[in-house]
Amino acid sequence: MTELNIGLILPDVLGTYGDDGNALVLRQRARMRGISAEIQTVKLNEPVPSSLDVYCIGGGEDTAQILAAEHLIKDQGLVRAARAGRPILAICAGLQILGDSFRAGGRVVDGVGLIDATTVSLDTRAIGESQSVPTGAGITAELTEPLSGFENHMGSTLLGGDAQPLGKVTRGMGNCDTYNAADIAGDYKQKDAEGAVQGSVIATYMHGPVLARNPQLADLLLAQAMGIKLAELEPLEIESVARLRKERVK
Template identity: 65%
Template sequence: MADFVIGLVLPDVLGTYGDDGNALVLRQRARMRGIDAEIHRITLGDAVPEMLDVYTVGGGEDVAQILAAEHLIADGGITRAANAGRPILAICAGLQVFGRSFRASDRMVDGLGLLDATTSSLQHRMIGELRSDPNLQGFGVTAGALGTAGVLTEPLTGFANHQGATLLGPDAAPLGYVTEGVGNTDAHGALHAGLSQERAKKEVYYEGAVQGSIVATYMHGPVLARNPQLADLLLAAAMGTTVAELPPMTSTFAEQLTAEVATLRAERLKA
């Protein structure tokens, strides 16, 4: 087995939107630093090893979400990994499954309860670009390596495709604050949940969640391909170090490509 192992969790049911690419990005960025890294695929019915270095969970449809939640709750491996402080990246449906409950197939379903979050339904489906400014204090609610690995300073971008209205409880912090698109919820979702006008105004700007060793977001892309700073933070946390102390990259290709994409996107927004 390699020195650094990335757990790709349930790609057979939570792999609808290409989020498997997040594991590929982590593996490649590790290898470009001279770290022997590999991906361990964990499919439906497999036990989830609790001692891997980092885990990624993707998005999926309603039935897939329910199957994933039932399996992960019954197996318990990912919960033990989270409780042990192993970094976990959860995308879209993964965010909802890791919460306390989520709506799927016209009913509320129990989640893993690892995120203080509940998900109902948006009035209109969110499909489009999503951009947020990182919550610089967000990682203050984390425990262990994730809270000391570093901070995010660059804007976060991705592509959203969801109809979940996710509300965060006091134990979770947003990953970022929305500057473009719709994040965790909209005004209808916030007010329908019975929130006050004051709190609803805050919730509509929240994107994703950070709690314990878990980073969750509605951003596809895959998100780590579009946000290499976030990839490096997860990598550093998994290695028990800081981003500044990671081994140097042997190539600048990834950074050059990211810069080119950012430039093209900025030009599109000006057009």
């Protein structure tokens, strides 16, 4: 690979919470290893290239979510990228719009359909520090370190049969406050679930930006983008990142 192409998707409408920083983290961690990397920004009403190496989608408010979903459904570039196995990181509203449907603007809105999930409304806003233990589902099988971030959402995201949680919550709310009898029996697919993994999509409610707080997750995305195993990436020892991890991961 001569250059890593990182897609920053619709930051003009899904850039409310600083999640653009995830693309910056990927670029910097690649460059620190001597890998040439550039960010390609795709704004609303611009076509989404399906041949980029990795994609980042952030969070936004109701109107922004609706605009983003309508554009991505019409354009289909991100769908083609997912079908080709390109890694996609989706944060908060990004998680919701990549599902089958979500609630925004007082109505149910069709999602892109890359995650088998529906989002309705929480009874109480989920806001504050969030932490989870990775489930190792799908392409996240190599993740071993706890995940941390800051959640701020009113969405209750219920996962269907084709999606798996990214993590099991140890702090904070996670995806939802709803669960059924099967969950009580020990299946935490709804109860204690955080985020979602399906195909090449990794989604989470964690801001931070999440990749700044979770370098192993950032490196997993880089490895997936490069078609190699996580263990094949040269380790990076960054004192400030290690200090942040120590402060935030309890």
